[in-house]
Amino acid sequence: MTEAINAETLSATHILEYPYTRSVGPVIGRFLAGLRDRRIEGVRTAGGRVLVPPVEYDPRTGEPLSEFVEVGQAGVVSTWAWVAAPRRNHPLDRPFAWALIRLDGADTALLHTVDAGDESKMATGMRVRVRWRESTAGEIHDIACFEPEAS
Amino acid sequence: MSEPVTSIRRPVRLEYDFTAGRAMSRFLLGLAEGRILGQGCPECARVYLPPRGTCPTCGVPAEEEVEVSPRGTVTTFCVVNIPSQVLVVPVPYVCANILLDGADVPIFHLIQECPIEEVRMGLRVEAVWVPAGELKATFESIRHFRPSDEPDAAYDSYREHL
Numbered sequence A: 001m002t003e004a005i006n007a008e009t010l011s012a013t014h015i016l017e018y019p020y021t022r023s024v025g026p027v028i029g030r031f032l033a034g035l036r037d038r039r040i041e042g043v044r045t046a047g048g049r050v051l052v053p054p055v056e057y058d059p060r061t062g063e064p065l066s067e068f069v070e071v072g073q074a075g076v077v078s079t080w081a082w083v084a085a086p087r088r089n090h091p092l093d094r095p096f097a098w099a100l101i102r103l104d105g106a107d108t109a110l111l112h113t114v115d116a117g118d119e120s121k122m123a124t125g126m127r128v129r130v131r132w133r134e135s136t137a138g139e140i141h142d143i144a145c146f147e148p149e150a151s
Numbered sequence B: 001m002s003e004p005v006t007s008i009r010r011p012v013r014l015e016y017d018f019t020a021g022r023a024m025s026r027f028l029l030g031l032a033e034g035r036i037l038g039q040g041c042p043e044c045a046r047v048y049l050p051p052r053g054t055c056p057t058c059g060v061p062a063e064e065e066v067e068v069s070p071r072g073t074v075t076t077f078c079v080v081n082i083p084s085q086v087l088v089v090p091v092p093y094v095c096a097n098i099l100l101d102g103a104d105v106p107i108f109h110l111i112q113e114c115p116i117e118e119v120r121m122g123l124r125v126e127a128v129w130v131p132a133g134e135l136k137a138t139f140e141s142i143r144h145f146r147p148s149d150e151p152d153a154a155y156d157s158y159r160e161h162l
């Protein structure tokens, strides 16, 4: 609804929303189904690299990829950025880190969140472990976040 | 291995504050009084609706307030067959550009109280307002337009405004 910001000028909150439904394709479709079963799967290239999340084609050779492999549920933070003041649409409602996480058995890193509590607990090279959401649905948020692995 | 996931819902949402500015605010406050206010250009005498405070043709301030009529002429229109989540009007319905008497720019609004096949270029229409107690500073104060039972406007009367 409009409200006056002074005697002459009005202001109102507008919402622009598109309710997209996205087709995910066979490879991400299988990856998401794996998350629903609390498994994290990547895909192996002819050269032996394991890509997580999986892609349909080898980014180096363009070859189609179909050999799925399960990887570990813990891994190493390769880079991160601290979010001190999460916004409404962020996956966590408290300060957290966006991080690239190379899971055990994978050669590429997955972008996700680390619930570390405080920026001082974050470090490149730290080990983190997946925390699953209570009920899974076949989407990336089935991984609620990663958390620092107890040392 | 359970069934693969085939699609995911990914709504894109943008929530933002729109500030109307002085000219548009005058227009909105006019609607709250059941009046439709444009602004006239001092050089070319065109009346802009909704007003923007300037004349884009002459490049000069255009701040003279001009009240236009709640009656006007359908210039162009389209029949909408796709339902919208935000507009609770059953499909098919008609949206039209309506050149209000006294204005030089048509406004866009719903045509109701009329079979869709009777909507045509030149159809004369009038604003149907919400009840007086519900008037607010929003375009929704005009519920829709309906035929005003006047003879159709001649094409020459709106050909410069298409």
Ligand SMILES: [Zn+2]
Residues within 6 Å of the ligand: B041, B042, B043, B044, B045, B046, B055, B056, B057, B058, B059
């Ligand atoms: Zn002008």
